[in-house]
Amino acid sequence: MGFFSRLKQGLSRTRVNLIGLFSGGVVDEDFFEELEESLIAADIGYGPTTTILQRLRDTVKLKGLKTPEQVRIALRDELERILLPAQQPLSIDTAKPMVMMMAGVNGAGKTTTIGKMSKWLAAQNKTVLLAAADTFRAAAREQLAVWGERNRIEVITQTGGDPAAVVFDAVSAGKARGTDVVIADTAGRLPTQTNLMEELGRIRRAQGKAMQGAPHEVILVVDGTNGQNALAQVKTFDAFAQLTGLIVTKLDGTAKGGVLVAITAARADKPLPIYFVGVGEQIDDLQPFNARAFANALVGLDEE
Ligand SMILES: Nc1nc2c(ncn2[C@@H]2O[C@H](COP(=O)(O)OP(=O)(O)O)[C@@H](O)[C@H]2O)c(=O)[nH]1
């Protein structure tokens, strides 16, 4: 199955809601009410939903749209418009090494995503060094080591070490060796765990001590099934670690997808790139985010 079909399948919860709505009938007040409920149920959130509906009503009037199918396309255009600022490619040639730090709650998919990214980078002939700065659990180090082996990439680790020391070593080694990209894995933490959130700042600064300007990217990995909770994660991780981008995982599961719209709408004044989306546990299940493909999948339209 191709990436787009998997994404569409992943977002089936949302689609089922919306598709039922678009399968017939007339565009009347009941239609808009149902659409409102569906958008909120898809994790888009109350504020963005209100804005979307207002603009859709205007478009319906202005263009004289009559059928739900026409509204479906107008909704797709509206979702694409909101999502477009988040479509920005990850540039890896801005520094050498380009240093990337991954953060997020436990189980978000940080380590898996690093594995997938390593393969993606290797495919572009980039050399990669991984820093196992999730020093809390031995299993976490081993998990990263396995991904490293699979991609023939070295992992800098330290048994029971201090995560700040691990990233310092890794960035220094990357600099000395002329590595293209250094990726630091970090332990999962909740926005409410203030000490751990502050530690993230410390890990961040240790990279800057090893190389001026590092880390060049601080990426929050968000579990797409976390719904509106993802908004709180973005806010707190940004406050403590100055995020430069997002990766949203697990869009192949029960995720309702609308959270990407909610996040992007909330950050309209300061757009945060969504570099990649994860659509499975396999190494190829990571793809650059595309606003139009995503909007199409959300409303159940085939790719154009
Ligand atoms: N279905 C699905 N599972 C994923 C995806 N990304 C990660 N996972 C799974 O989520 C679980 C936690 O992932 P892990 O990388 O260990 O999370 P971490 O704690 O943030 O490092 C593992 O079982 C992964 O296989 C994804 O895109 N789709």
Ligand SMILES: [Mg+2]
């Ligand atoms: Mg991990």
